[in-house]
Amino acid sequence: MQEFRLERPASVPSSSLSVRGIAWMLLLAVMWGLSIPVTKYGLQSVPPLTLTAMRFAIAVLLLFLCRIGKPTLTLRALPRAAALGILGIGVGQVAQAFGIQGTTASVGTIISATIPIFVVAFAALRLGQRVTGRQQFGLLAAFAGIGLVALGRNQAVGSVVSSDVVGAFWMLLSAVAIAFYYVWSVELTREYDTAAVAAWSTLFGFLALMPWCAWEMSHSEVHLTAGVVAAAAYLGVAVSVAGLFLWLYILKTVSAPVAASVQYLQPVFGIAAAAVMFGDTLGLLFGVGVVLILIGLALAVATRRKAEEAVPHE
Template identity: 70%
Template sequence: MLLLALMWGLSIPVTKLGLLTLPPLTLTALRFAIAVPLLLFLTLGKQRLPMRALPRIAALGALGIGVGQVAQAFGVAGTSASVGTIISATIPVFVVVFAALRLKQPVPGRQKLGLLAAFAGIALVALGNGDGASAVSATTMVGAGLMVVSALAIAFYYVWSVELTHEYGTATVAAWSTLFGFIALLPWTGWEMWHVPVHLTVEAVGAAVYLGLAVSVAGLFLWLNILRTVPAGIAASVQYLQPVFGIAASSAMFGDEMGVLFAVGVILVLGGLALTMTSRSKADEAP
């Protein structure tokens, strides 16, 4: 669990590192060019995907990568690594809310309070990390907004994928949805590479390899193994550790400064996460 929290917690700072020399779409495409073959290899011997499932899987991939991961890459480019890390930590909050809405369940007051706290925290971390920051660490409202769009899209991707993974298996859905999302991304990446200078440095390639191998492939299967061997309530604690590692890495790599507003925002986001996760745990225990 500590290893997973570290791997996923470093994803935003590493993305920021890759974006120093690569444009967002190119970095995202390179990341999934590494992840897709490995994910497909892991489906060997697994349940085959029927043709009737392809439209839903393709739409899932377009949402998860074409919207979620692309918005995240552009959002990280417009925020400091620490702000991006905190906003991405709200994904579990939105997962809980979307899951409740999808199942036509009422959203408890505690979850509503958690959602409000998370949004208030997002506003504060964005406002508390803008003035006086370096070009690398500067945060814009557009960048913060794109990170919120990314969190919403990825959360909905997780919720939507539940029914598909029950039918066809997690590895199969993850591999094929990622493939379709990657294919949909390629024309836009080609356009970007034609119009924007691309500098393929060692740091950029290393960032893409880390994101593709450690975050998208190893992290996914490590998480699934944790869910099989550790009670869900304990496994969920990974969500609290990710931003801790991410903020520490952001400070070490880019010198991100943590002001009072930023600190209060972090507390609100993590508090909102705690409220929604606690509500979910109690709901899971209900008959």
């Protein structure tokens, strides 16, 4: 995670997209797309809460280093930042870690790609934005796709399938919580710098996670290998910090609808990486589910919106 809304002028023309801009967008899609497979790799040696804590310990340090000498949040804003951090990390990222542990990286990647779709639904509830008929159809298509993805692996029936369904449920809970986090952060990111909100909410989420992480480490085997440290470093540096600042840079150089196209590329890179890293086999139902989710994503978010309503992913 760390995608944030950014209010900015809607006058950036799509024609401003250059070869360099395309390159940055592709890089961001790769960085965020690899998030789920890299998390799956790290979870092979350490339990979910521990890996999540390692990731955000690194992210907190880097985010606050980037904030040195810059305006921070007021005391009045800190309780809201704390609530956002607990929601985004304590619920969203923890659920994602458990989901990735319980299913394949491919399933986790494509369900995680539904976050913008839930953002549309929550924006309608919280911000009073109208949900069009096309968006409603997109939501239905995406939910149908999630069901097919959860059941669509080429594997034997029984406990393995049940495990995958539980993992898919955790991923779905994660997507809902993170989307909820984005929509409820709109007011705060309009009042304060986006990176400041990111730093403080991440800090509070990390602090809330620590007691649970300590309990997990006392009840589970933890094997800190070089690969695990590298996975946590990638998630903390590339996904949570560098990805955030690269996204903010992209938003300044191209129109929001063009920048938001990153959402469509992430699952492509994520599923490809999962196939290479773990040999994930993708059945017919999975393929149909992926198509439905991508169609739902396109219908739900490909509307004419203000720039501040554009929501990236991961």
